[in-house]
Each structure stands twice: as structure tokens, then as C-alpha cells.
Amino acid sequence: MGISILTISLQAHNVNLNVVELDLVVYNFAVNYFDLKHEYKINFQNRHELINNTDSQIYNYVLHDAFTRGSVPLTLFSIEALEQIKRILKKNGGLALVFILRTMH
Numbered sequence: 140m141g142i143s144i145l146t147i148s149l150q151a152h153n154v155n156l157n158v159v160e161l162d163l164v165v166y167n168f169a170v171n172y173f174d175l176k177h178e179y180k181i182n183f184q185n186r187h188e189l190i191n192n193t194d195s196q197i198y199n200y201v202l203h204d205a206f207t208r209g210s211v212p213l214t215l216f217s218i219e220a221l222e223q224i225k226r227i228l229k230k231n232g233g234l235a236l237v238f239i240l241r242t243m244h
Contacts, residue, residue: 145204145237150176157198158182159189186215190223198227205238 146169149156156179160166163183169175182189201224205215214220216236224234 144173145202146179147173147175149202150178155179159184159186161185186220187223190227193227195226196229196232198232199229200233200235201228202235202237205236 146156146158158179159182161183166175166181166183170177203215203224216238221234228234
């Protein structure tokens with residue numbers, strides 16, 4: 140979900156969203172400071188829980204937005220994780236990976 144830039148942009152185009160967010164602080168920040176609407180389903184759980192409890196081939200696309208304050212866990216981009224996401228995508232569905240990683244120099 141991040142600060143919800145993607146969510147708000149898609150919401151403006153009436154896209155039906157199902158959002159997964161781990162951090163309630165991030166969600167509240169998006170609502171209070173970025174005008175995030177409550178017009179979609181928000182899941183406060185990790186992606187493993189959601190994916191494991193989701194039927195196969197249900198989504199047209201998945202936007203995997205992995206912005207963090209620190210490092211991004213490599214497990215988010217493992218072959219296993221991508222295969223799990225593929226299972227819930229429709230046959231011609233798409234996956235967009237969005238991540239920002241701060242490097243330390």
C-alpha cells in the first residue's frame with residue numbers, strides 16, 4: 140500500500156481494489172494525509188495469508204508495491220512468492236512489481 144499513491148490513482152479510475160497492508164500506521168497516514176478513501180477491501184495481514192486463502196485465477200492483475208523504510212525482504216521477490224502470485228492471477232493477468240530500496244553509501 141505504501142502511502143497509497145497507486146491506490147489513490149487506481150481508485151480515481153474506479154478500479155475495484157483488494158489491498159493488503161501489514162502496517163496500520165501506514166494505512167492511517169494514507170487516510171489522514173493523502174485522502175485515501177474507504178471504498179475498497181483492506182486486508183491487514185501478510186500476503187502469504189491472503190494468497191493461501193484465495194482461489195486460483197481470481198485477479199486480473201496484482202500490483203506488488205514493496206516500499207519500506209529499510210530493506211525489502213528478498214522473500215517478497217523469490218521464485219516461490221512469484222509462483223504464489225501467479226496462481227491467483229487469471230490466465231492473461233499481469234503482475235507489476237514496484238519497489239524502492241534505499242541504498243547505504
